[in-house]
Amino acid sequence: MSLSNGKTNLVSVVVPCYNSSSTIERTLSSLIKQTGDFILEIIAVNSSNDTTPNLITEKFPSIKLIQLPERARPAIARNIGAKEARGEFIAFLDSDCTVEKDWLDRMLKHYCGDFSAVGGPILNSNLDNAVGLAGYLLEFGKRLPLQKKQPIDHLPSGNLLLSQKTFNYVGGFPEDYEYAQEDRLFSWILTKKTGKKLMFFPDVAVKHSHREDFDEFLKHQQSIGRGGSEILKHTDLPGSRLIKKRWLISLFVPIAALKKLVLCIACSVTKCPLKIIRYPHVPALMAMGMIHWSFGFYQGIKKRCDPVSLSKKRVEAADDFPWQDPAQDHL
Numbered sequence: 001m002s003l004s005n006g007k008t009n010l011v012s013v014v015v016p017c018y019n020s021s022s023t024i025e026r027t028l029s030s031l032i033k034q035t036g037d038f039i040l041e042i043i044a045v046n047s048s049n050d051t052t053p054n055l056i057t058e059k060f061p062s063i064k065l066i067q068l069p070e071r072a073r074p075a076i077a078r079n080i081g082a083k084e085a086r087g088e089f090i091a092f093l094d095s096d097c098t099v100e101k102d103w104l105d106r107m108l109k110h111y112c113g114d115f116s117a118v119g120g121p122i123l124n125s126n127l128d129n130a131v132g133l134a135g136y137l138l139e140f141g142k143r144l145p146l147q148k149k150q151p152i153d154h155l156p157s158g159n160l161l162l163s164q165k166t167f168n169y170v171g172g173f174p175e176d177y178e179y180a181q182e183d184r185l186f187s188w189i190l191t192k193k194t195g196k197k198l199m200f201f202p203d204v205a206v207k208h209s210h211r212e213d214f215d216e217f218l219k220h221q222q223s224i225g226r227g228g229s230e231i232l233k234h235t236d237l238p239g240s241r242l243i244k245k246r247w248l249i250s251l252f253v254p255i256a257a258l259k260k261l262v263l264c265i266a267c268s269v270t271k272c273p274l275k276i277i278r279y280p281h282v283p284a285l286m287a288m289g290m291i292h293w294s295f296g297f298y299q300g301i302k303k304r305c306d307p308v309s310l311s312k313k314r315v316e317a318a319d320d321f322p323w324q325d326p327a328q329d330h331l
Contacts, residue, residue: 010039011104012087012164016077017046017056020095023209024052028060030098036105041087044095045077052095075173075182078157082167090167094158096209098125106204107161116196117162117187119155120204131217132210133275134285138221138293139210141264151197153237157183159206166194180220181227188235214285221289225296233300249301257294261286 047068126132
């Protein structure tokens with residue numbers, strides 16, 4: 001049952017910011033235009049060393065700004081914002097994303113007790129940049145065919161809504177995790193602790209501005225690869241058993257990288273052929289990105305660490321506490 005029951009809910013949107021001066025104005029401008037039967041609270045958590053905080057205070061005085069003394073990873077910034085949130089529901093949006101005016105209203109109406117969180121697709125706003133397009137296709141290319149409501153094992157943290165109760169119950173985003181894809185680990189924790197699926201809705205999309213600098217693109221792909229191997233070492237996600245057999249790694253990584261590359265290129269050719277025609281060198285950029293992804297994956301495997309991470313311990317400890325459906329209060 002959806003939450004379209006005529007009640008007015010307080011909804012908090014947390015936006016982590018780091019050197020976002022070129023994108024934050026578009027992000028917040030789209031957020032303050034939200035419409036629907038709810039009260040909106042926007043919290044920006046900033047750890048920038050550029051003009052981001054000045055832009056926020058000057059152009060968006062109604063938005064709550066939390067200024068951190070030093071750079072904070074996205075997971076830490078989101079958790080700090082969530083602790084200050086007063087809403088019954090918390091949504092997360094990145095500082096380089098924009099949304100339609102009914103984004104929150106649609107997510108609230110989709111949310112129900114059958115799943116732990118809701119989210120939707122990430123669309124590409126880098127329409128005229130080959131590097132940005134390559135980055136988008138590598139990160140989200142496999143999801144391009146998703147055109148219908150369906151349960152899913154991973155929701156990006158830049159397009160996510162859940163109840164405050166659920167967020168507090170699972171302990172927030174894993175702060176002990178240092179690399180990209182912490183949202184994948186958070187999704188795993190959510191499903192493990194609540195026993196509920198994540199739900200994907202194609203009508204709650206956000207537009208994301210991807211890295212346009214080539215060196216930053218390669219660096220980010222390497223971080224994603226390292227993050228992927230770190231996650232597999234500490235979870236039971238597909239591939240986790242294989243990664244623990246080190247003698248298979250030299251065979252597994254090239255095959256996994258090639259499979260991902262082929263799938264992403266195939267989806268992009270099918271779903272956005274005009275973009276590939278316009279930027280024929282995008283597949284080559286994607287291949288270079290996957291080489292750096294593979295290098296990062298190897299780095300994560302070689303890193304020595306505790307075989308049971310803090311995040312996994314958090315999930316195991318949840319067995320002692322029954323999960324109460326947070327949506328029942330609103331049905």
